[in-house]
Amino acid sequence: MVAFSGDYKRISEAAIRFVEEYSDEALRILSEKEIISTQSSGLNRVLNGGIATQEVTEILGENHMHNGELIIHILVHQLYVDKNAEAVMITSNGVQNDDTIYRVAHRHVATRLSSDDVDEMAFDIMKRIFIVQCLDIRELMAALEDVSNGKYKKAEQADESHQYMGYVSSGNASAPYIDGLCQDRDTFHPGTQPSANRWVSPGRRAFRASGKNSATLKTIAIHILTSILEDSQQRDAWKFLPSLCRKIRSTARQMNVGIIVSNIQDEGTMGPNNPDDVPRQTTKPRDFTPEDEEPDRQKAKRGWYMSSARWNSTVDKRIEVMVHKYDRDSARSRFAVHLTRSRLCATGASCELELSQHGMRSQIINAKCCRRYQ
Known part of the structure; x- marks a missing residue:
């Protein structure tokens, strides 16, 4: 029998210390986890309390407009309740x-406060939502890197030249264009240049700044991830998808934020006839040729992405949205929400939501009431 050598003993002790330190860090991070309640009690029930920090919540729907409205209502209510919270809205x-957010915020506040305070409170909510536009997966990766590094700094009072801490508004305070938002993006994607179409909104504070009244980033929303992938070059989509999934997961965990991802689904890509919650592989990755029809190419790219095991393992909770009724004149929409994936609780919970000028209302329903899940 071979005696236990000192080298093996030192290695074992080092391994034990590493596990202990990692466990302490993991427990510390887990203890900071929060549940962000939504305005809807039914949606809270479906999401097992609300939007959880350190988790990725995916919203699947057939219409990007309703997905976006749902996300904005969630963010507005969160920032109305928590006066020190901030959010990032990455849109494709x-x-x-700002106009859309202010409209929803104004209606949300008007039902709760007197008329004298509505405008001020609605503007305060609007200025705490940082809007970033991304046109492809490279810009999305750079934007997430910027958020992780805290590069969105507090905007001081605008001077006569309308400059906001390095961001030049070109005279329009509601939607200033970027003047080097991602100056260091070449370190992440060599050889790329910031798009001239990317913009951010002014009036933001630094995330996780010190001080009693400092604002803290709570939520990051990505709308619509499938569209960003469709607009990306094919080789970039294949190459950066694993890195994007890791970046989304690490950002949620390290910054203790809840990440909401909105996606557009095709009929048959995801659905109720998949009890094991494994996306059906509708399309295999292949080399597209110029002869392929553009809709087929985009659908194939989207189908491959949503069917990938990598993305499926990134999502903690997945809800599917099916629109029942939409009235454009009254700005009222009604749709069913169904939980199809959850790491910590049973799936199958459903509710019916109604978005209107009065906010978000819900009614808990049985899954059988939604014909999609019969």
């Missing part, structure tokens, strides 16, 4: 802008 189409 620019529909989620």
Whole structure:
């Protein structure tokens, strides 16, 4: 029998110390986890309390407009309740802008405060949501890197030249264009240049700044991730998807934020006839040729991404949204929400949501009431 050598003993002790330190750090991070309640009691029930920090919540729907409205209502209510919270809204189409957020915030506040305080409170909510537009996966990776590094600094009072801490507004205070938002992005993606179409909104504070009244980043919303991948070059989508998944997970954990990802689904890509919650592989990655129709190419890219095991393992909770009714004149929409994936609780919970000028209302329903899940 061979005697236990000193080298092996030292290695074992080092391994034990590493495990103990890692366990202490993991427990510390886990103890900071929070549940961010939404305005809807039914949606809270479906999400097992609300939007959890350190987790990735995916919203699947067939219409990007309703997904975006749902996300904005969630963010507005969160920032109304927590006056020191901030959020980042990464958008692919620019529909989620200051005007949209102010409209929802104004209606949300008007039902709760007197008319004298509505405008001020709505503007305060709007200025605590940082909007970033990304057109491809490279810009999305750079934006997440910027958020992780705390590069969005507090905006001081605007001077006569309308400059905001290095961001030049070109005369329009509601949507200033970037003047080097990602100056260090070449360190992450060599050879790329910031897009001239990317913009951010002014009036933001530094995330996780020290001080009693300092603002803290609580939520990051990405709308719409599938569109960003569709607009990316094919080789970039294949190459950076694993890195993107790791970045999303690490950002949620290290910054103790809840990440909401909105995606557009195709019929058959995800659905109720998949009890094991394994996305059906509708499309295999292949080399597209110029002869392929553009809709087929985009659908194939989206289907491959949503069917990948990498992305499926990134998501902690997944809810599917099915629109029942939409009235454009009254800005009222009604849809069913169904929980199809959760790491910590049973799936199958459903509720019916109604978005209107009065905010978000819900009604708990049985899954059988939604014909999609019969």
